[in-house]
Amino acid sequence: MSLAERTRELDAADPLAPFIDRFDLPERVIYLDGNSLGALPRATMPAMERAVREEWGKGLIRSWNDAGWFDMAQRIGGKIAPLIGAAPSEVIACDSTSVNLFKLISAALDMRPGRKVVLSEPGNFPTDLYMVAGLERQGLAVRRLASREELAGTLDEDVALLMLTHVHYKTGALHDMRALTKAAHQAGALVLWDLSHSTGAVPVDLGGVNADFAVGCGYKYLCGGPGAPAFAYVAERHHADLAQPLTGWFGHAAPFDFFDDYEAAPGVEQLLCGTSPVLGLTALEVGVDLIAEIGVERLHAKSRALSGFFLKSLAESGIALDLVSPSDSLARGSQLSFRHEQAYPICQALIARGVIGDFRAPDILRLGFAPAYLRFADISEAARHLAEVLTGEEWRRDEFNRRAAVT
Numbered sequence: 001m002s003l004a005e006r007t008r009e010l011d012a013a014d015p016l017a018p019f020i021d022r023f024d025l026p027e028r029v030i031y032l033d034g035n036s037l038g039a040l041p042r043a044t045m046p047a048m049e050r051a052v053r054e055e056w057g058k059g060l061i062r063s064w065n066d067a068g069w070f071d072m073a074q075r076i077g078g079k080i081a082p083l084i085g086a087a088p089s090e091v092i093a094c095d096s097t098s099v100n101l102f103k104l105i106s107a108a109l110d111m112r113p114g115r116k117v118v119l120s121e122p123g124n125f126p127t128d129l130y131m132v133a134g135l136e137r138q139g140l141a142v143r144r145l146a147s148r149e150e151l152a153g154t155l156d157e158d159v160a161l162l163m164l165t166h167v168h169y170k171t172g173a174l175h176d177m178r179a180l181t182k183a184a185h186q187a188g189a190l191v192l193w194d195l196s197h198s199t200g201a202v203p204v205d206l207g208g209v210n211a212d213f214a215v216g217c218g219y220k221y222l223c224g225g226p227g228a229p230a231f232a233y234v235a236e237r238h239h240a241d242l243a244q245p246l247t248g249w250f251g252h253a254a255p256f257d258f259f260d261d262y263e264a265a266p267g268v269e270q271l272l273c274g275t276s277p278v279l280g281l282t283a284l285e286v287g288v289d290l291i292a293e294i295g296v297e298r299l300h301a302k303s304r305a306l307s308g309f310f311l312k313s314l315a316e317s318g319i320a321l322d323l324v325s326p327s328d329s330l331a332r333g334s335q336l337s338f339r340h341e342q343a344y345p346i347c348q349a350l351i352a353r354g355v356i357g358d359f360r361a362p363d364i365l366r367l368g369f370a371p372a373y374l375r376f377a378d379i380s381e382a383a384r385h386l387a388e389v390l391t392g393e394e395w396r397r398d399e400f401n402r403r404a405a406v407t
Ligand SMILES: Cc1ncc(COP(=O)(O)O)c(C=O)c1O
Pocket: 096, 097, 098, 099, 125, 127, 128, 165, 169, 194, 196, 197, 217, 230
């Protein structure tokens, strides 16, 4: 069977095909960067319009009560919860992933007096490592990095927290969440998982693996829009001992009593700091609703099929590239990363052809396969474009070799 025939068959048999039209993607764009900024759901515009015109414009301050603004962060957290194996009361949508990392790393250190080490791996997403550096500068933490293979062996009585990104942003490699959580607990440490590249793409069972803390982005697979609020998870068993340092009034037990003294709200509400970004949350809720409707299991199955099909299509075009992602689709997230000296201009040449992936310095071409809005036809087309860029050495053109600020 020809590649074109196989592609048509796969699209015809795709149970998620009807959802593609629920997203508003430009014509002639093949979007392989949903792992960085998710696509726009069609329902987002009307929801934003309503929030701005009606709730803000007409409801004004009354909308904090009447339009459900006040408990939006909890409500959306509760909708994210089943996507990551958590109870609704364990998740809240707030702040950025970076800020949530700070709050939870700090809270974890507080729960392990006498221990200061935050253990992570070199090459973890920079903000995760930088947030520990900030606490280190305050004398509150000691950062320790160990390679994947050495992590478990490095867990000793000084480690307060093991902090890892479940799906590696650059390679897409998955950590064994269950085994590492268990190893950390055996060493008396707590665990914080960054689920930025997992949520809405691969199944996660925070409750099942007994995880302590987690954070994740709202703007990637959850399609919450640029700079969407992030989320934070704290296992129920830690709620009573939770004490985070950004003690803003929205995290107070009774913010509208306007007391002088801080008293933390019970549960994850304590993680709120300042006023919730209502418009950002409005967009996030639409994305979360849509991804939840499709369902993580189905998304995961399609993501594996898409990335596998890309590799096959590429191989059939005679192109051999250095794949740095695990070749087993069960061992990776929803992306494929290739190492190439010319990864930057190759990525630019692809973008010029309408195939949007990204480049991760120094030499990674990263292609994301957000399963909610990609067709198998997009995948074989993208592979064809990549093969043509490489065989025609299109990446040599000057215009593809000028580095932009954001890659
Ligand atoms: C693993 C990971 N953590 C955190 C972030 C981002 O955090 P923030 O939204 O605070 O910029 C990203 C991507 O930007 C990421 O890939």
